[in-house]
Amino acid sequence: MIPGNGAGEMSIEIRKLGIVGAGQMGSGIAHVAALNGFSVLVHDVSEERINTGLATINGNLGRQLQKGTIDEATKKAAVDRIDGAPTLADLASCDLIIEAASENEAIKRKIFQDLSKIAKPEAILASNTSSISITRLASSTDRPERFIGIHFMNPVPVMQLVELIRGIATDDPTFRSAREFIAKLGKTVTMSEDFPAFIVNRILLPMINEAVYTLYEGVGSVEAIDTAMRLGANHPMGPLQLADFIGLDTCLSIMQVLHDGLSDSKYRPCPLLVKYVEAGWLGRKVKRGFYDYRGEKPVPTR
Ligand code: NAD
Numbered sequence: 001m002i003p004g005n006g007a008g009e010m011s012i013e014i015r016k017l018g019i020v021g022a023g024q025m026g027s028g029i030a031h032v033a034a035l036n037g038f039s040v041l042v043h044d045v046s047e048e049r050i051n052t053g054l055a056t057i058n059g060n061l062g063r064q065l066q067k068g069t070i071d072e073a074t075k076k077a078a079v080d081r082i083d084g085a086p087t088l089a090d091l092a093s094c095d096l097i098i099e100a101a102s103e104n105e106a107i108k109r110k111i112f113q114d115l116s117k118i119a120k121p122e123a124i125l126a127s128n129t130s131s132i133s134i135t136r137l138a139s140s141t142d143r144p145e146r147f148i149g150i151h152f153m154n155p156v157p158v159m160q161l162v163e164l165i166r167g168i169a170t171d172d173p174t175f176r177s178a179r180e181f182i183a184k185l186g187k188t189v190t191m192s193e194d195f196p197a198f199i200v201n202r203i204l205l206p207m208i209n210e211a212v213y214t215l216y217e218g219v220g221s222v223e224a225i226d227t228a229m230r231l232g233a234n235h236p237m238g239p240l241q242l243a244d245f246i247g248l249d250t251c252l253s254i255m256q257v258l259h260d261g262l263s264d265s266k267y268r269p270c271p272l273l274v275k276y277v278e279a280g281w282l283g284r285k286v287k288r289g290f291y292d293y294r295g296e297k298p299v300p301t302r
Contacts, residue, residue: 011173012122014181015039018085018094020111021101022053024247024285025128028156029098031057034078035070035157036185041094043085050084057082060157089118096181098150100128103253108132109140116142124174126150130250131197131205131257134167144169148178151198152187154246162187163198196261197254205254208246209270211239215290215302216272222290222300240290241298243273244283248290252277 017033019026022044030040030053044050061078064070070078088111091097097119099111108127115125125147127137138147149165162182166175182189192198197205211225220228226238235242243251255269276282276289281301283289291298 011177012095012124014095014124014177016094016096017041018091018097019043020088020091020097020099020115021128022050023100023102024154025152025156026098026100027053027056027060028154029100029128029152030082031060031078032156032185032187034081035061035074038081038184040082041085041091042082043088043091047084047086050086054082054084064157088114091115092118092120094119094123096124096126096177098126098128103130103132103250105132105136108137112137112140116140122146124148124177126178128152130201131254131261133196133261134165134194135169138167138169145171146174148174149192149194149198150178150182151192151200153200160188161200162189163192163200164189165192165194165198167194196257201254202258204242205251205258206267208239208243208251209255209267209273212243212270212273215240216270222302244289244291244293246283247285248273248276248282 015038017038017040019030019040019042022042026042030042034040042050042053044053058079061075065072065075085091097115099108101107101111108129112125119125125141125143127134127149128151129137129149130151134149138144141147144167147167148170151163151165153159153161164178179189190199214220214225215222222240226241229235229238252269252273255267258267259269280286281288284293287293288301290301292301
């Protein structure tokens with residue numbers, strides 16, 4: 001530990017990282033942290049999920065090796081720095097624990113209650129939530145002052161931005177430690193105030209939701225909407241393709257947080273988005289969403 005500014009406040013040098021949730025984001029954060037020299041422990045609800053996450057990281061590092069952006073020794077060193085953590089208690093020695101579990105407040109609150117019991121007192125707890133109040137999540141822990149939002153973008157190895165969100169109680173040493181950690185990953189930070197969905201998703205998700213309304217009302221097909229926004233607005237991906245990439249369950253949860261948190265009908269989730277989520281067509285991660293990814297080429301589902 002290194003001394004902080006204020007009386008009794010200590011900032012912590014982060015060496016060992018714990019991750020809760022080995023899905024798209026958890027595995028991406030583990031990947032980037034391990035490449036940059038951090039030891040990483042990854043926990044999920046089952047050994048199977050943990051192993052899927054570790055296999056994803058291995059596959060993605062393999063792709064980087066093929067492209068020549070890393071060499072064999074770098075890949076091996078990164079893989080050696082990552083381990084599975086079958087129980088939450090295995091994260092007890094971590095300096096920073098980032099929660100990247102499903103976008104569901106009840107699940108996250110329970111994780112943070114459990115982490116409060118096992119994390120060392122000086123450890124920082126963080127959430128990668130896309131939309132949920134950091135202040136509220138912090139209040140479910142034993143250390144709201146050592147709690148912060150660290151919002152990575154998907155896919156983590158590719159995207160440059162990380163949003164940092166302070167809760168009302170987050171102290172300066174915690175903020176500094178988190179900022180230094182992100183700098184060591186070679187990423188750029190923007191600060192956002194703790195309001196629903198922060199900056200990126202406050203702007204991005206209403207656009208995606210509007211694209212789903214455009215489809216729902218029959219203004220255009222999946223293909224027409226995505227082509228229109230790629231070629232007409234110069235977006236690298238169409239909004240429906242992007243929704244599939246994010247995960248439709250995550251998109252719906254973010255819209256619900258915006259709708260509930262800002263009490264404005266302009267954030268009403270599109271019923272068609274709800275229907276896709278109810279069908280379990282959650283996007284790329286399950287191979288079906290606005291497109292069907294089971295064949296060689298994605299095929300629109302509407
Ligand atoms: P995902 O569905 O790919 O992965 C979520 C993982 O959390 C799953 O493996 C699931 O088993 C695990 N999980 C659920 N409950 C758990 C528990 N109690 N303990 C441990 N693990 C548990 O979702 P994702 O896309 O990786 O999103 C994770 C978080 O990151 C969400 O909060 C989401 O809003 C946020 N996020 C997502 C994106 C994106 O584009 N997908 C971008 C930035 C942030």
